[in-house]
Amino acid sequence: MAPLLEVKNIRTYFHTQDGVVKAVDGVSYDVNRGETIALVGESGCGKTVSALSILRLVAEPAGKIISGEILFNGVDLLKLSDAEMHKMRGARISIIFQEPQTSLNPVLTIGRQISEGLEFHKNMSLHDGMLEATRLLKLVGIPHPERRVYEYPHQFSGGMRQRAMIAIAIACQPQLIIADEPTTVVDVTIQAQLLELIRNITKELDTALILITHNLGIVARYAKRVFVMYAGNIVEYGQALDVYHQPCHPYTAGLLASVPRLDEPRKNRLQPIEGQPPDLIAPPAGCAFQARCTYSLPQCSKEKPVLMQITPGHFAACWISQRGTKPWQK
Amino acid sequence: MGRFIIRRVLWLILVLFVVLLITFILMHLVPGGPWDREKALAPKVIEALNKRYGLDLPLWRQFVNYAWGVLHGDLGISYSYSDRTVVSILAHGIPKTATLGILAFVVAQAIGIPFGVAAALKQNSAVDYASVLFSTVFASIPGFVLGILLIVLFAVVLHWLPTSGWGSIQQLIMPVFCLAALPAAQSARITRASTLDVMRQDYVRTARSKGIMESTVRVRHIFRNSLIPVVTVAGPELANLITGSFIIENLFAIPGVGRLFVQGIFARDYTLIMGGVLFYAITIALLNLVVDILYAAIDPRIRYE
Amino acid sequence: MAVEINTPVVFERPPHTLWGDAIIRLRRNYFAMGGLAFIILLSLAAICAPLITHYGFADQHLDQILQGPSAQHWMGTDQLGRDTFARLLYGARTSLAVGIFTQFIVIVIGLPIGAIAGYAGGRVDNYIMRFVDVMYAFPDILLIILLRSVLGGSIYMLFLAIGLVAWVNISRLVRGQLMALKSRDFVSAAKAMGGMGPYITWRHLLPNALGPIIISITFNIPRAIFTEAALSYIGIGVKPPTPSWGAMIQDGFNLIFSKPYMLLFPAIALALLMLAFTFLGDGLRDALDPKMRR
């Protein structure tokens, strides 16, 4: 069976006063029906932009999808008309944004913001939409939904707002939900609750999920497959457990070292990755990670590595691991 | 909300009292009284006039008498328009000035807001540049210059409109336009800036992600939020317009309070000045209150206790 | 705890300071730079007026009254035979001075009052803001006319009169900015380090509130120049022989039917100056507004 979503070699560039920012520069991945994948990387690596590209919500006119294909159920989303795309958004593909503080309209009631999509996609009346919104709020675990549905975002706590965002995303029972760092700004206990909620709901509705996060630590628990992005490119992907236990890219290894691991006794200090991500306007000639890589080879600064299968189903774009070595592995 | 309004109104009464007291003191500190003219009046005439208008009493008595009168709705008698009560003078002028001001306000917003929104939606397009240019140019010409240019063009050269006066719709066109030019420009600028700001907000992206109609996104999500700063500025603007402009009323010979008030100041017509200040302060305060209420109506985050 | 690996700016080249960034942004705004260039050129021309024209602003040529533009008098002469171009140049001094000095007065009065109210909060803030309310309820024109008749006709007193009625807004602005900033973390940090009240205000709060204040000033300068023109119409402007654009517009206003250029030259000059300040103000706002930093 063909995957639900296939992103093929997508390039999304931003035109700024400083030059063209190649935020997403040839990224491919796919999602199967009901599957959860994770897109992992630091801030600014292009993961959010690649997700927005799917919905064609990249801020125009500065940002533009230059090339590539996004096949959803075999249909190229980039070729759809605006009207057809409107029918996709919210109805078939929806998104949960990372900032619940700012992602909800402060002057509309929560219920209204949930029912909006229902009114448009399911031709519901405002009244029915509000009833459905109440039900959805209950589903995402908000107490007293019949009252809360008439409240405004500022009356909700951060965690509750994100639950409301989830309710908005699942309102029309989409086939794919993109969760863009859904838990960054809430505290740890709520993070776990929210992720569980998302997992349960997607399971229940049989919805595919793209979980975008910088926290590789949580990925293994929720996602089946992981795609690691760096500087606008996918640098490694594979089964979540493979990537987690046997990273084939020094960047992935660095990400893992920078987050606490629940499965290992805490013996080492957490180690942030030194240095800054490269300039996306004028990326370095070779491997984008080369400047920050402790293990780099002379080849790394000259030739850009491409994704190669290291072990079955586990790909990486790294000259070092492609030579069969993993010096980061202890 | 009710308690908030009551508290504001009570506070307003205190402010009015203080404002009147300060005005009263200032007027008596300023050189020149109502009877000072280049062709001097005889001392006995001045004495009789002071007696007639109660200006022979000690100052504190004058103020107490005045304040007592104000509490009873009596603002005294004008010195420069004999025998006319200040209440009747204001009642004569305020409707005209307010009509002009409200019309100018409506015109200004009706021009400014759509222009601002259009400019923001089509940022850096011809519409945008045209609206920026239009608004800055009209904001750069003093009202009386714009006024006389309009009079020359439409009344003297083209004979389309009467030059001045009060009574017909045609007579309103030029003064309303002159009054509206600057606020329209300001409104366009503010709307443009706030719309641009709102368009960048995350919740607009959220709204788009729901796949709803673009027009719904614009009206429900962008416009309503971008209106908030516009309302903040519109309040003082409306107050400013309703209280009248000496220059426009003088230039177009409109029998409004703006002209009366300034003439009253120059004539040291104490009661008329106090009446004008009272009108001004009440208008400002009430409109600020209206803005605050409107503000709460548009933005649910704001609650008054 | 997860360690955030957050570089602050997404699509920006290596980070700049707020001000450095603002300057770069401003430089790219051609309208704003054009405005700034006009203001600087005009200021230079006003300062160097004697080098540009050999006519004095008060030199009367009673045999050359109300002449049209010519090679001798580029913009013609006025009702006392004074060279309009020279008066326009010297008048720029007055008009710029009105704009700048009134704002200076506004800052001197409004900034401390707003800062005290915003910083102290509570009862002090309440009293100060009630006083500001009272000031706000006064018609500006009343205060200006009364101040003009108390203070006399000198130009400094004109600055003072306009400044004295205009400080209210800036103090409200400063107060609002400080109130908002006060709750931020860096103030708590500064407090925790044992900084004193005024010190915190001066060192940490004001610099952060500076952006909106500067923007407000750029918008208020042309407003003050406008006010001067309006006062000339009412008849309480600058005293002769000092030229000001407002007074020249008023002179020309009376001659619109016979010598339109008498109105047009100063009116166009004023409009250009207003445009320049408006563009500069817009540019500064765009450059300094932190919301724009995305």
Add this chain to the structure above:
Amino acid sequence: MKRKTFILSILSILVIVSLIFTSACSTSSTSGANSSTAANSTPQVITLNLAGENNTIDPNRASWTSERTIIIQCFDGLLTFNSDLTLAPMVAKEIPTVANKDISADGKTYTIKLKNNVTWSDGTKVTAKDFVFSFKRLFSPDLASEYESFYSDVVGGDAYFSATGKTDAEKQALQDAIGVRAVDDYTLEIKLTDSLPTFTQLLALWPVFPVRQDMVAKYGDKWAQPDANGAMPNYIGNGPFILKEWVQQDHYTLVRNEKYWGTKPKLTQITFKELTDANLALAAYKAGELDQSGVPGGTEQTTMNDATLSPQILRFPTLTTYAFQFNVTKPPFDNKLLRQALACAIDRSAYINQVRHGVGKVALSWIPPGMPGFDATLGTDWSFNPTKAKQLLAQAGYPDGKGLPELKFQIANTGANPTIAAFLQGQLKDNLGINLTVELMESKAYSALYNAKQFTWGFTGWGADYPDPDDWLPQLYMTGAGNNKTGYSNPAFDAISKQALAELDNTKRLQLWAQAQAMVVADQPMIYVFNRETFVLQKPWVKGMVTSGLDGNVAGDTFLRNVYIQK
């Protein structure tokens, strides 16, 4: 939703309120528009500009020229001025003189016989009682008439006027004691404390025009006020026009008095607009909304050069003199030589011919041409002469201006005053090398400074209330007189003035005044600069216009009853 309807309702209230205001106001004031009477003949209507709102049009209280403009259309006094400024009888049968015995030999009792066919606009007769009432009301302390001081010589007048603090009974007694009574219905007797030959001229002024006692009794001081719609039902006069409507701050509408006792005017309607901005008035004239308009100062030359407008110019001298007056009690202007030096340094003809484009006339003495007392030879010693100015400056103790303290000149910031101040500044700089500091003041602040005699050197103008030296010399130059702001004090002048004021022989009286004026001019307490000339535009179809030196802001207002329209 609730919130939305709330906003909507506020918006709709705003719109409705504004609509109500517009409609209410438009219905109330369109009624004053011109309407043509007959289709076949030219409508006899004229629209003029009063250029300002009046304080009052109660004859006993009025004091400004624009108030006089309305009053003289609606009332006729005992006497009136001809266009040549001689007196003519109006309600009085003849001009009272000693010769016709209407004035007693001592000049203190006036017995005036009235015509018996004079009627009010409601048809009732005008009798001596109406004049008695008017006189007594003029002196009422409660009314506080500004022109009362002109009539101080009437027996008992001042005593009553000064009774501000007295009881009603005392006031009544004082009122009864005033020396004005009706001998019979058509004979009025007025007693004066002193002989005052110019009292006949005062009888031609508006403060003593007849006033209806019944209207004042019924409506009090508000009888001369419009009702809420602007109508003037109580404003009953005996003049050729009736004031039908006074829409305050906007316009006056006068219609012909169809019951007028004299020759009926030709105009059926006069509208006075109140356009205060001079540019607007000219625009309205050009747009055909006004039949007469002034021109903004400085545009006279262009107007004269304009082929269309130049035939429409109406210009005539008015009895007004402008002067730079010194405070002679304070240094340095207590120095007569300095004052004379400054007088010689001012090129008045340059001002008139260049700055004012020839409108106006150079003045070298106080009393203006066109009225008794003018002397063309006077003051020529102090006409423009830079050489003499320098000599006099040296004689004054300031050779080449050395040692001269800072000279300050105060002037009200109104009209063309800033220009004349700049002109003076330029003249002193060019001709004497003296720097002058101009202090431009808000007008009331200036008046206060001036009335308190705190000024050093200022600008003043004086217009005739009536065309006689009585109105020009004693009020300004007698020691301590009400309008003597210069502080000028000359015992010789005071003595001659006293004599002249009471002199019944007119020739001798004028000779005395000529001597007095010569004394003043020699001392130069003021530098006389120019006499005013009215310069207005008038549509060619306005015919029969007769102008007078006493005209106010509206040119020809004194004789509007003669005007007609012919297109």
